[in-house]
Amino acid sequence: MTTQHNINPIAGGVMSLNRVIDPMRTFTRAKGAYIFDDQDKRYIDYHAAFSPYLLGHGDENVDDAVRNAIDRGASLIGAGITPWESEVSELIVDCVPGLEQIQLTNTGTEAVMYALRLARAATGRDNVLIVQGGYNGGMDYVSFNLMDSRDVMQDHTPGTAYPLRPITAGIPEVVQKTVRVVEYNDLSAVEMVLSNSDVAAFILEPILQNVGIIKPEPGYLQGVRKLCDRYGTVLIFDEVKTGFRHGLGGYQNVAGVTPDLSIFGKAVANGYPMGVVGGKESVMRYCTDSDVSRRVMVAGTYNGHPLVVAAAIATLGKLRNREAEIYGKLDTLGQQMESGLEQIFHSRNYPTTVVRQGSAFVVYFMDHAPVNWRDIAIHNDAAYDVGYRKSLIENGVFHFPVTTKQGSISFAHSEADIDQTLVITERVLNRIENS
Ligand SMILES: Cc1ncc(COP(=O)(O)O)c(C=O)c1O
Known part of the structure; x- marks a missing residue:
């Protein structure tokens, strides 16, 4: 009934x-x-x-790999490590020259969450800089200024930050105080914010793909890299959409600019739910810092789920071969x-x-x-x-x-x-x- x-x-x-x-x-x-x-x-x-x-x-190759994983009894164990988690991690860092270490998540949103935590642990700062019109998943710290047509009405001066426009109810004010927003391709605005606020991380898509395809102007990504170095800000490329679609090494490899941290998702497992946060060992090492007060927790029951890992190995293997x-x-x-x-x-x-x-x-x-x-x-x-x-x-x-x-x-x-x-x-x- x-x-x-x-x-x-x-x-x-x-x-x-x-x-x-x-x-x-x-x-x-x-x-x-x-x-x-x-x-x-x-x-x-x-x-x-x-x-x-x-x-x-x-x-076929991806689905066969998933079916084979089921047939060999690849259930989630949730203790220790599996050979396939090691294999997929090797594959990912092999494909993307900018990655030394990674952690797997289930979604891009979770990977962004951990990247921001790592950046805050590494810098001891709270503030985050994001891009107007960008999308970096559904977590509070990045849920602002998505595609808001009120910005047409507003007289915006290049070189300045934007007023914050939350895209969802329920974001505490204390969180809002830590977020700044700039236009894509506006280097002077990035400099203005980084020089005036203690910014832990600048997170952006290297091509702004939430609103079609907005390419970086010549020198923009290089300029962002230099400014982050100058002001001690962790540079995070959100490659959830650009990653693997524009080449095996991510768009960072095409652009020749290496961020401190990167986020991958979507194409990495051809539609099976995987997110990746990774980057330089000097930042990723906060996952295991000996000082517990600076150690970043990355944890998830389903992280490295064997069926998803099988899909990612098959996807990346096919792309590479x-x-x-x-x-x-x-x-x-x-x-x-x-x-x-x-x-x-x-x-x-x-x-x-x-x-x-x-x-x-x-x-x-x-x-x-x-x-x-x-x-x-x-x-x-x-x-x-x-x-x-x-x-x-x-x-x-x-x-x-x-x-x-x-x-x-x-x-x-x-x-x-x-x-x-x-x-x-x-x-x-x-x-x-x-x-
Ligand atoms: C650039 C970018 N970052 C992060 C995300 C969040 O990924 P997920 O939906 O897997 O949480 C998305 C999703 O569309 C995205 O396009």
Whole structure:
């Protein structure tokens, strides 16, 4: 007998409140480049569950590794170490030159939490600097200034910090007092904050990918590195989205800038829940400091869960063994998408700009590539973007229906998928313009 509930047992109606879509849809399965709803309608997927599926949904090698782990009885023991935890740790530090030591978590959010703790232990300071328009997970210290259109109204002077705008209720005031916010690509604002407040950590995505793809201006990341060194601040790159998507060594390797700490997640286990916090031994050593008052606790029942570890070993092993082939294909498909979209949008009588990094792409409805969130808030036609995304979904191409959310191509996509996406895109735009 089923119980009838008068109220939805899921508060908010979705698990993870950023999954709200309008109209609401129920999805039942996914394979390769496609997701399927409960009517078995197929969508070419560029959302990729907010981007972890670098190899595509249900990658055979990854799923086989998980099945094999189940078959060999790889249950969570929760004491000592397993050979697979050692193997995956070796693999991760081998792939990313900026990492000497790591700890595994279950999510990016937890990894951020531990990174901030480590930075505070290492510096003896409390304050944290974050970036306007960035997202670093759901914990209190970073839940500010996400995509707030009130910033359009505000007269902001470059070189200064932003007023704090919590993105959630429930953050104690004492926490708010420790957070500062600057625009991305504004080095003088970073200097202003670091020189005036004792900042333990500056955490940022090396490419601002929460609001599409905002690339660092030449010298920005190098400048941030220098300023953190000058003021004794721990530099944390949040590579939860950029990591492994833009190359095995993280975007830090592409940019040639090594942070003190890094966060990885999403693509590291191709959709299985893993977060990684890691970095220089000089900071990670606070996990085991002999002075108990400076020792940072990193603990979690499910950290290093054997099924997730198996998925990560298979994912990273495949990426490493077939690095040139996989990243080569991802870039070729990305180019095909970029040039196809540029051709389609070129002749329209409204401004658009396509921005791409490897297999990640976005169309901004504005006449230039943005340099920060405020630039987007002022110039991007968000309403048109959302309408465009909803029409694409109706026609079998799934982009998340929120403005500027990045598209993610996977190794499972084919040239034919991109061609079909471009045909649908052109049809959708013609229909919108003629309606
Ligand atoms: C850049 C970035 N950092 C951190 C997180 C948090 O990761 P998780 O959702 O696994 O907690 C996300 C999630 O979208 C993210 O995009």
